[in-house]
Amino acid sequence: MASADTARLALRNLRVGRPDGTFILDIAGLKAEPGQCIGVRGPSGAGKSMLLMAMAGLLEGAAGDLRWGQTDLLTRNSGARAAFRQTHVGMIFQDFLLFDELSALANASVSLGFVKVGDRAAIKARAANWLRQLGLQDLDRPVASFSGGERQRVAVARALANDPAILLADEPTAALDWYTADRLSTDLIQAARSGNKTLIAASHDTSFLDRMDRIITLDHGRMVEGAA
């Protein structure tokens, strides 16, 4: 569930190394407040996706100090980090990563399969609610028949279904046409701000980035602009 404190990011000396001793990612510091939307930009290979993975606790080799609220994510084991993501993190991907054979609602509430039984009804209700808020009506239709924009909205509803404090999005508008991308950006930013969630999105989409509260720029794994 979203909690204002969990949405507060404090990151220091985050490093992901290579076997040769150099670093793929080397971020000296980054902070974010609940409700804040941060855009991450940089050339391909700059480490944007790597940064998002590290923030989600998905990189085994990441070192440093990465705190979401009181949670020091990098000191936790893999199971505990997965449990943290399950409760507090929503993730959105460029290519949606949906199960084509499942309906919009089943995709948006795919976490029903592994969350506690007591949480399932609420997650399903929230997933349906978000799908409708994002403009999708036929929730039982398999997503294979959906357009790219509709599929990305299903992916956004999936990210929001567990009411996370943190939203991490990687190129969420890259596969969409201008109009759909604009609408999706609006929905995503609105969802973050209205829910007091921290949104961190890597993107090349300038119109999307322009609407963020802050933009950071990465190059060769280092933050070259926008450090706080």
Add this chain to the structure above:
Amino acid sequence: MSGWSDLSATWQDALICLALLGPGAVAGSVVLRGFAPWALVAAFLRRFVWTNLLFVILIAASVALGIGLVAQERALRMGGARATDKFDLIISAPGSELSVTLAAVFLQPMQLQLLDGSTFAEIEASPGVALAAPLVFGDSFGSAPIVGTTAAFVDHLAGPVAEGRVWQKAGEAIVGATLPLTFGDGFVPAHGYGEAADQDAHKGAPEHRVVGRMAATGTPWDRAILLPIESVWQVHGLATGHAPDRVAQMGAPFDAAFMPGVPVMVVKAASLPATYAVQSRWQSDTRTMAVFPGAVLSGLYRVMGNVRVAMSAISSLAQGLVAASILAGLLILLRLLGRQLALLRVLGAPARFVLAVVWSYCALLLAIGTLVGLAAGVGLAAALSNWVSGETGVLIYATIGWTELHLTAGFLSVVAALSLLPGWVISRNANVADLRL
């Protein structure tokens, strides 16, 4: 274990079945505890529908073959045992017990030595003998073997005739229950059997006419033609077994001096002890051999029993190999879903959930294949039974018994355990490397 032995066989079999299912059920409940992977499993089933169907067919075919063969083998044994029911004791000249049994019970063409008339008379007069029926073979009509015997044996074998009447004179015949000859049909026997039969050997002999039909016995005798033994001897130009002044007589008593010799005598004693006494008496006589057909078949089945064990083992091994191949195929297939499975981890699913999804998918496919195979095995066994019955005349009913259910239950547990393997491999490897965040 007195509690166990107090249980009925059905209860014991049912409990064994449950025990065999147990490991699979335990594996499933441990893997699935707290999870609901079925929506994703349904998605996988739909995603690879044709491949899944192929896998189900493969596993079903391997299970059906195994089950069908085991059921068929048992049915053959039971059918064979049923066929010997009316042949308590067979006495013949010394030779092969198996040949005598095959000739008398299954009407297979065999080269047999003859008992002379005096030996026949001695056997017939032995204490405790209630029926001593001679059987003579060697002729045929079409595909039907012709057997010469007595009316008393017809009654012993099948009871009162189902239609028509028993022969009253030479030249009359009774046909087996399934033989396509009708009353009044006439025929001249050929000498020998099948393609080697000499159709003209008895040319000029009077035609035989069908006057009755035996009740069904479920044995090769249902496809035979039975003649008075006197007719058979007569057709061959031999004495009829009776003195010239009693040449019209049918059946016992025979006159030893006028008996051409018989290859087989079917003996029915008045009691079980008498049966053993007669067998002992004539087994020890150098002129004869006294055979229990049931014992001959038992000996044969003992040998076949080893074959059955080997056959079952090979069949189980084949099923295991098919299952393992399918699991390897599924592993490759699931690699195509690597990103979606990694996504589950990104969404916070425990590794055990990924294992549960993959295990459920694999185990479900294999379980469906196994159950379809069980049903197909029933059909296969029935088809094989029909075919074997048609070929041998021995009525065979192959049914699915506890043995097959035990095999199926055991196999289900094995596939449940084997399915853990792809689950474990995929859940270990489902990581963010598969994703481009």
